[in-house]
Amino acid sequence: MMSGDRKKRSSRLLFRNLSDTNLLTAITVAVFILMYLFAMIVLQRGYLKPQTFFNMLNENAALLILSCGMTLVMITGGIDISVGGVTALVSMSCAVYLDYHSGSVAGAALLAIGIGLAFGLVQGFLIAFLDIQPFIVTLAGMFFARGMTTIVNVKTFNVQHAGFLRLKETRIIVPFCGSYNKAGVYIDAYIETGVLIALLVTILLFLMLKRTRTGRDFYAVGGNRQSALMLGVNVRRTVFLSYLICGLLAGIGGFVYFMHVGSGSASHAAGAEMNAIASSIIGGTMLTGGVGNMIGTFFGVLSLALIQSIVSSFGLDQAWWTGITVAAMLCLFLIVQSVIVARRKRGSKQQNGSAGKGA
Amino acid sequence: MNTPSSAAAQDSLFTRLRRHQILIPLAALLLLALFNLIIDPSFFSISLRPNNEGVLLLSGNLISILDYGSELAILALGMTLVTAASGGQDISVGALIAISGSITLRILSGAQSDAMILPAFLITCAAAMLFGAFNGSLVAFFRIQPMIATLILFTAGRSVAAWINHNEQPFVSSERFPYFGGYLPGIPVPTPLFIALFCFLVTWLLLKFTNLGLYVQAVGINEKASRLNGLNPAWIKLSAFVLLGLCAGVAGFIKVSRTASINYSVIANNIEMDAILAVALGGNSLSGGKFNIGASVLGAYVIQFLTTTLFTLNVQSDSVSAYKAVVVIILVVCSAPTVREKLAALLKKRRAPKQAGQSA
Structure with missing residues (x-):
């Protein structure tokens, strides 16, 4: 009886949140497709080739993984701004490990995951069990990671490790998507290994959020912490888990980033945390928590990449235009979100005080 | 005549300060100053020196x-x-x-x-x-x-x-x-x-x-x-x-x-x-x-x-942030309400058996 009641109430709560999520996701997907069609019609050449699309994936595989972690944390109503720092630290550590200590690629991957998990563990513990504001904790995490990167090594250098270079150069050929170049030679379309990892991560997280109980706990905690607690959700454990997964994904994302650039530098992934947050928001995640989904994030990352690429193909290739257009897009999405949510709230007239401040 | 009342005022000032939120930055400042005093007392020296153009600064x-x-x-x-x-x-x-x-x-x-x-x-x-x-x-x-x-x-x-x-x-x-x-x-x-x-x-x-x-x-x-x-x-x-x-x-x-x-x-x-x-x-x-x-x-x-x-x-200017982060985390953990409560409970527990022993 008790559990049935609980299930019913939780499913009603979920239904409201998920419908918000689906609406915002749908907007993102529609905007992305419209933008791509626009680019195909107006700018033609490059955008008609599938490889342009795959290149966007290749460039942003790491960002996609980071954004997935960020989305998860944001669904629970938190934030993690250490992911960019962790990415830089992971790529620098792996570079030093491979070249100066002649390590193996598998060891480097383990190192990356270890660093990510360590950050996730400490930050998750401080936030979930000691009730410290997530912003402050992960801010310190970012400072620490950035500082540690320069302590590990100051200079920027390219990795020469043979095994790693082989992995870095691995291309996965996508069938039926190749194109002919000017000389009429057929060129296969390809993606990098990192893209596969990123897609795998996205799908796994999507399934976890949709299908498992733990996944639904994240929405419950983000939607309303108090009622989640009353529903019998272990709030602290759920919050802890979200930061742990985000840290782990930051480690994996760092390794994918490292596979893409093949070098270690203190200035790597500068501003990646903000890009990840922006992608999540464009993908329909709300910082108040309880709303968001991995498919949206996937299209958020791609939209961000697409707008940058469109702006530069219009000849506005000065560096500052990128920043300004991304910000304008973010602004637009935020205002649309805010208006939609306000209208829905007014429409449903359900004043249950769940619109509390973010933790 | 004046002494007891001023002592009381001092006491209340101290207790007031202990509750006041300015205690946290003040304590951090004192700790930092103490640290510097031990490492290198010349940290605090202030001098009137001419700059490149000979102006005293x-x-x-x-x-x-x-x-x-x-x-x-x-x-x-x-x-x-x-x-x-x-x-x-x-x-x-x-x-x-x-x-x-x-x-x-x-x-x-x-x-x-x-x-x-x-x-x-x-x-x-x-x-x-x-x-x-x-x-x-x-x-x-x-x-x-x-x-x-x-x-x-x-x-x-x-x-x-x-x-x-x-x-x-x-x-x-x-x-x-x-x-x-x-x-x-x-x-x-x-x-x-x-x-x-x-x-x-x-x-x-x-x-x-x-x-x-x-x-x-x-x-x-x-x-x-x-x-x-x-x-x-x-x-x-x-x-x-x-x-x-x-x-x-x-x-x-x-x-x-x-x-x-x-x-x-x-x-x-x-x-x-x-x-x-x-x-x-x-x-x-x-x-x-x-x-x-x-x-x-x-x-x-x-x-x-x-x-x-x-x-x-x-410390290299790029690495400063790592040390800063450690200090910040320590500060934040110490001032977190949960930790404070736990510490207070721990102190009480320690004091309680002692008092019990004394009374017995």
């Missing part, structure tokens, strides 16, 4: 802390108000400083005379307040969380700053312009210190003699209740953001005055993080409500103290 680590902490202190003033009113933080202040600096240099680079300095300052402040109003209206009217709303300007700010000057390095020939970031002729104390002091006094008077402080607290503690009491939370939030914009404008003016040049991607890098830390270190709740600007300003100087200390220990 005060120099020493303490002076440089007060000098370079000015921008952070000014920002902390505005950040405290924004934090208290909106329960969120503005992460665009660094970008706003870049924009303000860029505007100042743009105006001054065309002008030959010193007469343009005041208009340049005023225009910079007005522009910075406009950007502040942009952030504020997103927060107040569109109800977007402050951190996310200011993420927009954070992303665009440095690009806008570069755009204003076409990514070039403007040349400023004014002789008086460096006074604001350096020294006034005949005064051996750096000018930014005076500006920071002035800003603090103005804010303090503003809070003392108007209801702004009370309203900000009311909105931060409970927005609904404050609306029911006849306040307009949206306008109060907006004014807090406009004030922070003004603070960032002044800070940007000082910042470019120091070197009469600007590096768009580096200027005031990570200062938003330091400003938020200053507020947190000042013992203000980051989720809004009660605030104390004095504690925030002290927190800002503590952060500058820490940075200077690390530099004197020959």
